[in-house]
Each structure stands twice: as structure tokens, then as C-alpha cells.
Amino acid sequence: MLLAIEPTQIHDSLYAFLSILLEGAFFIFIGTVISGFIDAYLPPTLLDRLLPKNKALAVVVGGLLGAVFPVCECAIVPVIRRLVAKGLPLSVAITYMLAAPIINPVTMVSTFAAFSERGDAGVLVASSRALLAYGITVLVGLVMVRVALAAVLRPQIQAAISRAGAARDHDHDHDHDHGGATAGGKLVHALQVAQRDFTDVAMYFTVGVALTAFLNNVIPRDWIAPLAGNDVTAIPTLMVAAFILSLCSTSDAFVAASLDEFSYAAKLAFLIFGPMVDLKLIFLYSSIFKPRFVLILACVLFILTGVVCHQWGVFDHAAAR
Amino acid sequence: MGIAAMLVWAVVLLSFYVSGRVESYIRPEYLRTCTLLAGLGLLALSLFNLRHLRSSVSCGHDHHHDQDHGGCDHHHDHDHAHCDHDHGLDVHDHEDTSISGNGALLAIMVVPVLVSVFYSQDRFLSAATIRNKGFVQDTNAVAARVEKEINAAAPGTVSKSGEDGILEYTLADLEKVVQRSPEGNLMLTVDQLFYTAGDAELQRVLKGQAVEAVGQVIPDPDSGRKNRLRLFILMVSCCAADAQPVSIAVEFPGKPPEHKEMQWVKVSGTMVYNVENGQKQAVLKAAKMEPTKEPANDLLY
Structure with a gap:
């Protein structure tokens, strides 16, 4: 089981690295431009006004935001980073961040298409993927309601939240000249923020992609095949595979559908866990959250997804009889 | 920077x-x-x-004055006219989250x-990378594309009725959509040949036919046969990193001719179908293998 790496595989890793980078650059760019405009144009009080006052209800709504504002997992991170800094409750932000790459129309259609193409029940897979992901993310969000910001967020994000909070509390009845609040000034600000967010996020993205590209090429897929026979091993195996492969949520279903030796429950675990936690996302999340929290979140999601998908598989078998 | x-x-x-x-x-x-x-x-x-x-x-x-003054109700009296951002919206964080x-x-x-x-x-250079990616096993993975390409003959125009009265797919149907080379070989792609292993009708039509296909070759140690290579092309969903090789076995009468790993080759020969490890396999019994140019569309999207 030792990894033997040939020199040409380094070239192959550079090739794979660039391919993921070329694919992801657009989505990160869009995410960071949105984040810049959020910062410049979204009043901090607006989120408070729009979201339900009840925190649990806000989390429930947060899990569905992806259906209205579809964003993939690369683009969501800079957006969330800025929304949290603007005062979006952490519990809602995390729910939206985890759910949006799965509960969005593009992902649901591609899941349906990938499984239908093979004569599988595309509607069932797409709907159960969305339903289970929604349940898991809302559950995590509800737990996050009770978690203190300081335990979770990087100090820079906490400082930004403090400033946003101060601005909300601040009496805006200033009598000095805010010439900078002109449309032009706001645009300059939005694009400066977008640039800074892009470089921050791209830095983490680059590290994550480099690791993904390397591992993707050197770890034999044959290793996972013997573990396919039993859900107890198959489900975690495919979740680890999803973590390493770091596929885009809009196309991962095509890979999952091809894993014929694995059960429906294991494929669901692959499709749910991957868009929430993968190697490149670990680095992207680290631009918002403390590393310890990222680790805990990844472990919790791993266990939760595994258990939920396993039970879903048991239920599905029982229903099929 | x-x-x-x-x-x-x-x-x-x-x-x-x-x-x-x-x-x-x-x-x-x-x-x-x-x-x-x-x-x-x-x-x-x-x-x-x-x-x-x-x-x-x-x-x-x-830049930290809003923290210093958070919640206070004093009046600023300095001039921000030169400053291109909006204090009222607390966009005052030029480097607030930069890390x-x-x-x-x-x-x-x-x-x-x-x-x-x-x-x-x-492109990928290493046969080890290709093997690590794992060969596609399920012929349904290419079904949508291949069915469109080689089952495209208009039903009833060429097909003949089988014993049960249902139209049979025939060689004439296939020849309507697949060209023959000057040597008389049916020019099929690797994914099309791979797909036929899962389609009994196409197997019936193609078995024993002279075909040729273009792809890259690597050794096939898993088969346990020294006279075999794998001819593959890469199928991509989104980007090259998710590429998976679609392949068929190429079998020679003796030792395979000299070749380089990962080389693009054109192989011609006869199609046969074997059951190996409990699964139907498309095998091209090669009569000839020659180096060829890498095609313009080397990745299968």
C-alpha cells in the first residue's frame, strides 16, 4: 500500500493543479466581487431586518438561501466572510455556507442528470441529496446558535464584526462632510474590498488545490474498491474520497454515479459531505474560522453525514422490500 | 503586492x-x-x-476610530471629503479582514x-497517474454520448425484424453512422468500443468485425497477460483533474510491438467479447498498431 511517486507525476500534478485553478478562478472572482459590493452597499442593519428574529427560524431560512442565491462552494466562502463581518449571525452564515453548494438549482439539476443518464432514479437521488444536506446543515446551524463568536472566528473577522456592531449602534446623525459616501466612492471601496478578499481567498485556495491535485494523482482509486461491499466501510471511504478529490458540487454527481460498486447510501454520503468539507475548502474556511473550529466542524460533519446516510440507506432498503 | x-x-x-x-x-x-x-x-x-x-x-x-468611539454620540468635525469611502456604512476596514x-x-x-x-x-504524462485514476468500469458512464452517436440510424430504414418482430440493429445500421477506413475497418472511438461491452445488440453486430481506434496505450499488468495493453482516452466532467480513463483491452498474438507508454496509437484488428472477472470485456484483437498524432480533441467531455 506504499505510494510510489514517479517524477512525471509531479508534472501531472502541476497539470491537475492548473486545471482546478482555471475552473475555480472565475467562481472565486465572482464571490469576491459580490463580497466587495456587500461591504460597500449592504447596510449592516438590513440583515437584522430581513432575517427572522427567532434564531432557530433564521437558521431554518438560512439553509434555503442557496435555492434563491445559488453559489458554489468556492464562491460562497468570500461572500460568507463578508456577510459575517457585516453582522450576519454566525449560525445562519454557517448553515448557508454548508447548504448553498448542494441546495441550489444547478447542483440539483446536474445530480438528476448524472443519475438519470445511467437509468438510476435521478429524482430520488437529487431530492434525497438536497433533503439530507438541508437537515444536516440546519442541525449544525442550530448548534452554532449557542457557540460564541470568539471561539470560532479569526481575530480579523471578529474585529470587523465589532466595528460593524459599533456602526449599527452609532448615531449616524453626523454633521461632518461624508464626501466619500458618493456613488463613486462606494464603488472604489467595493472594488478595493473585492481585491483584498480575492487575494486572501485565492491564497488559501491555491494551497488547497495544490494538495488536492497531488493527492488526486498519486492515491490509487483501486484502494477504495475492496471497501465497497459494506456500508460501514463504504460510507466513510467515499467521504474520504470526496474530501481528497475536492470536486465541484455542480459536477461531482457524474463521478458519484459512476461508482457502481458502492451503495446508494455511500454515494449520497459522497455527494453531501464533499461540497461541505473537502481539502481545498479546509483552507478556504481557514480564511474565516480558527483552524481548531474548522477541524471540529469537519469531524462533526463527517460523523453526522455518515450516520444520517447510513440510516437513510437502511430506511431505503426497508422501503424497497 | x-x-x-x-x-x-x-x-x-x-x-x-x-x-x-x-x-x-x-x-x-x-x-x-x-x-x-x-x-x-x-x-x-x-x-x-x-x-x-x-x-x-x-x-x-x-482607521480604528469607530472602535474607539463605538456607541458614543459625539460629533466628528474633521473633513472626510477626500476620503473615498463611506463612514456611515462602516466600510472603514481597509485591512480589516486581510490576512x-x-x-x-x-x-x-x-x-x-x-x-x-x-x-x-x-496533459498527463505518467501511466501511474492514469492507473491511479481507475479505469471506468460501467459502460453506462458513456451511454448518453455513445447511444447518440452510433444508435443514430433511423429505425426501420435499414434494420430488419427479428423473430419477435422487433427491429434488430444491424451492421447496415451501424455503417450508416460509422465510416470505414480505406483499409475497410470500421472507425470507432475507444469510448464507443468500451460501450459495446454493455450492449448485447452491438456486440452481436461488431463481433468479428474489422475495426480501428485511436487512443493512448499503457501496459495492462492487471490482466496477467503479457500480450495485452490498455488503449484509453480520458473522459472529463469539469476539469482535467477529474479525468477518468475509458479503456478497452488490446490483445496481440505475441509480445506487443515496441511502443512508448502513454503514446498515441492507432490500433486495427478484430473485435471479440470475453467474460473476465465476471464482467463482459471488449477486446480488440490487434493486427496492427502504429503511432499516430495526438488528436485535437484528446479529452472526452
Whole structure:
């Protein structure tokens, strides 16, 4: 089981690295431009006004935001980073961040298409993927309601939240000249923020992609095949595979559908866990959250997804009889 | 430094788009346009921020004053007219969430990209990488594409009725959509031949037929036969990193002719179908294998 790496595989890793980078650059760019405009144009009080006052209800709504504002997992991170800094409750932000790459129309259609193409029940897979992901993310969000910001967020994000909070509390009845609040000034600000967010996020993205590209090429897929026979091993195996492969949520279903030796429950675990936690996302999340929290979140999601998908598989078998 | 790093990314993206190199990396239909848009967007953003560099540095007041004064009700009396941002919305965080130091930024964001641009060969070079990716086993993986290509004969025009009265797929049907080479071989693609292993009708039609196909070759140690190679092409969902090889076995009467691993070859021979490890396999009994040029569309999207 030792990894033997040939020199040409380094070239192959550079090739794979660039391919993921070329694919992801657009989505990160869009995410960071949105984040810049959020910062410049979204009043901090607006989120408070729009979201339900009840925190649990806000989390429930947060899990569905992806259906209205579809964003993939690369683009969501800079957006969330800025929304949290603007005062979006952490519990809602995390729910939206985890759910949006799965509960969005593009992902649901591609899941349906990938499984239908093979004569599988595309509607069932797409709907159960969305339903289970929604349940898991809302559950995590509800737990996050009770978690203190300081335990979770990087100090820079906490400082930004403090400033946003101060601005909300601040009496805006200033009598000095805010010439900078002109449309032009706001645009300059939005694009400066977008640039800074892009470089921050791209830095983490680059590290994550480099690791993904390397591992993707050197770890034999044959290793996972013997573990396919039993859900107890198959489900975690495919979740680890999803973590390493770091596929885009809009196309991962095509890979999952091809894993014929694995059960429906294991494929669901692959499709749910991957868009929430993968190697490149670990680095992207680290631009918002403390590393310890990222680790805990990844472990919790791993266990939760595994258990939920396993039970879903048991239920599905029982229903099929 | 951030602007410089973004400019590097913009130039890389645009050069890949303009040179067409991007098509060896990502699904061209829609992601090619995304590369152009990202390149142009990053270029515009970099140049815009370069032009307005002074507007952020000329703003010399205390950027943490809102923290210092949070919740207070005093009146500011200094002049912010020169300052291009909005205090009222607390967009006063020029570096509030920035975590990338200049040196780290250059090392992490730019160096790996430039190294990859210069050293990547725009394709996979190693047979080990291909084997690690795992050969596609399920013929349904290519069903949508192949059924469109080789089952495209108009029903009833060529097909004949079988014993049960249902139209049978015939060689004439296949010849309507597949050309023959000057040597008389049916010119099929590797994914089409792979697909036939899961389609009994096509097997009936193709078994014993002279065919030829173009692909890359690597040894096939898993088969346990020294006279076998695997002929493959790469199928890509989104980008080259998710590529999976679609393959058929190529069997020679004796030792395979001299070849390089990963070389593009044209193989001609006769199709047979064997059951191996409990699964039907498409095997091309090769009569001839010759090096050929890498096709323009080397990746199967």
C-alpha cells in the first residue's frame, strides 16, 4: 500500500493543479466581487431586518438561501466572510455556507442528470441529496446558535464584526462632510474590498488545490474498491474520497454515479459531505474560522453525514422490500 | 503586492484563453468563457485598484476610530471629503479582514501558478497517474454520448425484424453512422468500443468485425497477460483533474510491438467479447498498431 511517486507525476500534478485553478478562478472572482459590493452597499442593519428574529427560524431560512442565491462552494466562502463581518449571525452564515453548494438549482439539476443518464432514479437521488444536506446543515446551524463568536472566528473577522456592531449602534446623525459616501466612492471601496478578499481567498485556495491535485494523482482509486461491499466501510471511504478529490458540487454527481460498486447510501454520503468539507475548502474556511473550529466542524460533519446516510440507506432498503 | 498577484493571475488566465491552451484543462463549452471573464475581470479589478491606489493610502485618519468611539454620540468635525469611502456604512476596514502578508502572498499565490504554467505539459504524462485514476468500469458512464452517436440510424430504414418482430440493429445500421477506413475497418472511438461491452445488440453486430481506434496505450499488468495493453482516452466532467480513463483491452498474438507508454496509437484488428472477472470485456484483437498524432480533441467531455 506504499505510494510510489514517479517524477512525471509531479508534472501531472502541476497539470491537475492548473486545471482546478482555471475552473475555480472565475467562481472565486465572482464571490469576491459580490463580497466587495456587500461591504460597500449592504447596510449592516438590513440583515437584522430581513432575517427572522427567532434564531432557530433564521437558521431554518438560512439553509434555503442557496435555492434563491445559488453559489458554489468556492464562491460562497468570500461572500460568507463578508456577510459575517457585516453582522450576519454566525449560525445562519454557517448553515448557508454548508447548504448553498448542494441546495441550489444547478447542483440539483446536474445530480438528476448524472443519475438519470445511467437509468438510476435521478429524482430520488437529487431530492434525497438536497433533503439530507438541508437537515444536516440546519442541525449544525442550530448548534452554532449557542457557540460564541470568539471561539470560532479569526481575530480579523471578529474585529470587523465589532466595528460593524459599533456602526449599527452609532448615531449616524453626523454633521461632518461624508464626501466619500458618493456613488463613486462606494464603488472604489467595493472594488478595493473585492481585491483584498480575492487575494486572501485565492491564497488559501491555491494551497488547497495544490494538495488536492497531488493527492488526486498519486492515491490509487483501486484502494477504495475492496471497501465497497459494506456500508460501514463504504460510507466513510467515499467521504474520504470526496474530501481528497475536492470536486465541484455542480459536477461531482457524474463521478458519484459512476461508482457502481458502492451503495446508494455511500454515494449520497459522497455527494453531501464533499461540497461541505473537502481539502481545498479546509483552507478556504481557514480564511474565516480558527483552524481548531474548522477541524471540529469537519469531524462533526463527517460523523453526522455518515450516520444520517447510513440510516437513510437502511430506511431505503426497508422501503424497497 | 495583492494587485500584482492578481495581475499575474489575470495574465495567466487570458493567455490560456487566447492561446487555446485552456481547452486541454477544462470543459470548453462553458468554462472556457468563464476563464475569459475571470481574466478580464481580474485585469479590470487590478487596473482599477492600481489607479485608485492613492485613494486608500491618502486617507490618513485613524482607521480604528469607530472602535474607539463605538456607541458614543459625539460629533466628528474633521473633513472626510477626500476620503473615498463611506463612514456611515462602516466600510472603514481597509485591512480589516486581510490576512495575506506580502511575502506569503507572492510565495503562495504566484509562485505555484507560474511554476505550473511553465512546467505543465498540458496533459498527463505518467501511466501511474492514469492507473491511479481507475479505469471506468460501467459502460453506462458513456451511454448518453455513445447511444447518440452510433444508435443514430433511423429505425426501420435499414434494420430488419427479428423473430419477435422487433427491429434488430444491424451492421447496415451501424455503417450508416460509422465510416470505414480505406483499409475497410470500421472507425470507432475507444469510448464507443468500451460501450459495446454493455450492449448485447452491438456486440452481436461488431463481433468479428474489422475495426480501428485511436487512443493512448499503457501496459495492462492487471490482466496477467503479457500480450495485452490498455488503449484509453480520458473522459472529463469539469476539469482535467477529474479525468477518468475509458479503456478497452488490446490483445496481440505475441509480445506487443515496441511502443512508448502513454503514446498515441492507432490500433486495427478484430473485435471479440470475453467474460473476465465476471464482467463482459471488449477486446480488440490487434493486427496492427502504429503511432499516430495526438488528436485535437484528446479529452472526452
